[in-house]
Amino acid sequence: MNDESLLSAYVDDELDATTRAEVEARVAESDELRVVLDDVRAMRSVVRGLPDVTAPAGFWERMLAADADEVVSLADERRRRRPRTRWSFAGAAAAAAIIGVAAIPQQEPVQPRLATLTQSHSDRASLDNDVVINLAGVVVSQDLAP
Amino acid sequence: MADGIPTWEEVARDHGGLLYRVAYRLAGNHEDAQDLVQEALLRVRKGLERYELGSLEGWLARIVTNVFLDDVRRKQRRPTDALPDDAERVLPESPSAEDASAQLADEIQAAIAALPEEFRVPVVLCDVADQSYEQIAAALDVPLGTVRSRIHRGRGLLRDALKDFEL
Structure with missing residues (x-):
């Protein structure tokens, strides 16, 4: 895969069906890409899972x-x-x-x-x-x- | 609310939480987040008449992002006024805090705050404001591919910054 950023777009469900299938095929063939994909998923979850933050009282x-x-x-x-x-x-x-x-x-x-x-x-x-x-x-x- | 356009008070009441969340994740501390929200609300108040029905939260996220980027540019012009980005990290509430998850959240927030703005903003808009790539591209006036690459690069930098933590 020439553009690793497609992995983030894949995780964010921002790809059309054709590109999505292409990414899945490439990832299936590459341990290295699987590691990157796992990292992307982890970082996305980390930020989205941060506790809610509210303004100070008053x-x-x-x-x-x-x-x-x-x-x-x-x-x-x-x-x-x-x-x-x-x-x-x-x-x-x-x-x-x-x-x-x-x-x-x-x-x-x-x-x-x-x-x-x-x-x-x-x-x-x-x-x-x-x-x-x-x-x-x-x-x-x-x-x-x- | 008239003609579907919310009043200023409705925006603050119903969407203030989102504004504050985005502001805090961008700024990295409550003090600057309050400044950002205050300025964003002033702009909202002045701009409500021009608001076109659509994604109100997207519009608000765009406003608070612009306030943040304006603030960054102002600080770059006047560097002596800038506070350290990780002020809260330098002065933790308690060095012996027992709550490990709270500490981890602080570390993650510090890592976000340490991202260069060009990566921090799209990551926060995506993962905090839950904006689509298209909305982020419109907010930042950059191509869709740029949004995609910046989000990916931002997440990579976060991974590097947090590599010593069990996530």
């Missing part, structure tokens, strides 16, 4: 809470300034204060008290001295203003 609350144009804009700004940073809890809390509370599948709904959120945000913004987070506070204040 991640989806933050993502859904952040579904507000104001926060998306803030996130864009933060990413522009600090490409590797993520939305902080304070930023997400501010977002939750803006749009209310989102129910997340498989996790308890979060209904933080506004006063707690505001205080938490304020504390974090001060500690971080983060201009953008501080801006998030401005958004909250403006949105909540009568």
Whole structure:
């Protein structure tokens, strides 16, 4: 067989019937190809058999809470300034204060008290001295203003 | 959901698990996976109006893959910002962890994360996102034969990396 990659395609059921039969015939004739085929099957099973991985607690609350144009804009700004940073809890809390509370599948709904959120945000913004987070506070204040 | 097009919240709720799985297997750690998913969801939110009915999971896998590749390119331009790919491996939670299967899973994940991106992406799209070769070719804008050879080469590199383990 000139192209060993056909073995991966064979295992993934990505070959037409003719090519599939051809691969099977070649493998039947070659111990070396059988070893490669076994390896391909093993690696495919290894990756597919990895345990499921889920996001850390609170991640989806933050993502859904952040579904507000104001926060998306803030996130864009933060990413522009600090490409590797993520939305902080304070930023997400501010977002939750803006749009209310989102129910997340498989996790308890979060209904933080506004006063707690505001205080938490304020504390974090001060500690971080983060201009953008501080801006998030401005958004909250403006949105909540009568 | 209107006209079969899901809302942003429905995408996050119903398909967030897939997005996170793909992101984690590509990135190799939770920190970067969260960054990837966050950015992917922003792109989903902005692009939902342009979504054409079809394989939603394929579309999402393509988005998170593009986010990952953009991130790789950005890190290549700014190498001092990059964290080690195997940060979690360097600092294991516990050197005396009893759970052998969990340790093996970590080793496998580390081997995936160590694959060059050109092999890692198609392997993850195939074996984690369960995408067909045709879908992967479309996502990466490469010929079908290239997908096939990269998946095969990626699996070969994984085999080499894991040769000391009983699999």
